[in-house]
């Protein structure tokens with residue numbers, strides 16, 4: 327069987343989903359409403375903000391051998407003038423489309439396909455109105471997905487709305503990106519990109535979905551060659567001056583020659599993005615959730631073990647390339663300029 331027949335045509339699917347997920351005139355974006363979804367079953371707190379938001383507790387520690395995850399705790403703490411905590415609370419909003427279908431995604435696929443049963447169009451101001459009436463609201467707002475960069479205007483509209491209301495000192499906006507498209511560059515003007523890139527109340531993360539073409543395509547259902555595009559997109563963000571960080575997921579169906587493959591991955595982060603970019607990149611451990619229960623086949627279950635070998639190889643690779651002083655530096659101080 328030609329395996330490529332089952333792979334996503336990312337360009338076509340992205341364009342289709344963007345069309346269904348944004349109304350540029352009234353500046354509205356299709357936002358997930360969690361009620362009745364599988365994801366809702368995994369939430370530790372009920373949805374808030376009229377059903378359009380959820381509270382997430384980001385924790386720094388991951389179970390060994392996984393390294394600490396300082397994202398977005400460290401950038402948010404710096405921007406909001408907080409102490410570097412072990413955990414931070416975030417107000418999360420999700421846009422309701424994503425162009426990839428990672429088997430490990432903790433969001434049900436119904437919440438990624440512009441399904442109006444689980445979503446409504448909202449402006450940034452409407453979401454901020456809902457946020458501002460919440461008691462004990464966190465200063466960190468996470469624009470997640472889905473894939474927020476299918477509608478890159480969303481982050482800009484949020485930052486602008488926050489400025490208009492005079493609450494910039496109280497809020498830090500963080501957005502997630504799966505590094506699947508260049509819509510930021512296509513749909514925002516140079517001036518708008520520069521505004522976002524230089525905004526001290528905004529940071530972003532891009533997720534590398536694997537350490538090579540095989541793991542990337544296995545994880546995302548996208549064509550293997552798009553693995554390379556992730557480095558190009560991240561390099562563009564770094565060069566534009568964004569305060570940008572990386573996640574990496576290491577599940578793979580193939581655990582052979584893992585040290586060589588990981589050395590190649592770290593080489594590419596250093597040569598195609600910045601020599602220090604591995605120090606801004608955090609491997610994320612994949613865990614099972616309610617929506618992933620039915621997606622776990624033999625290969626997926628096996629890949630959960632391979633990710634542990636991969637992260638051990640990652641940490642060894644970083645220890646070879648950086649001093650201890652560099653490795654323990656605050657992630658926000660890892661220079662990529």
Ligand code: SF4
Pocket residue numbers: 424425426427428430431432433438471472473504
């Ligand atoms: S890219 Fe992110 S939101 Fe999209 S399917 Fe993968 S994990 Fe889920």
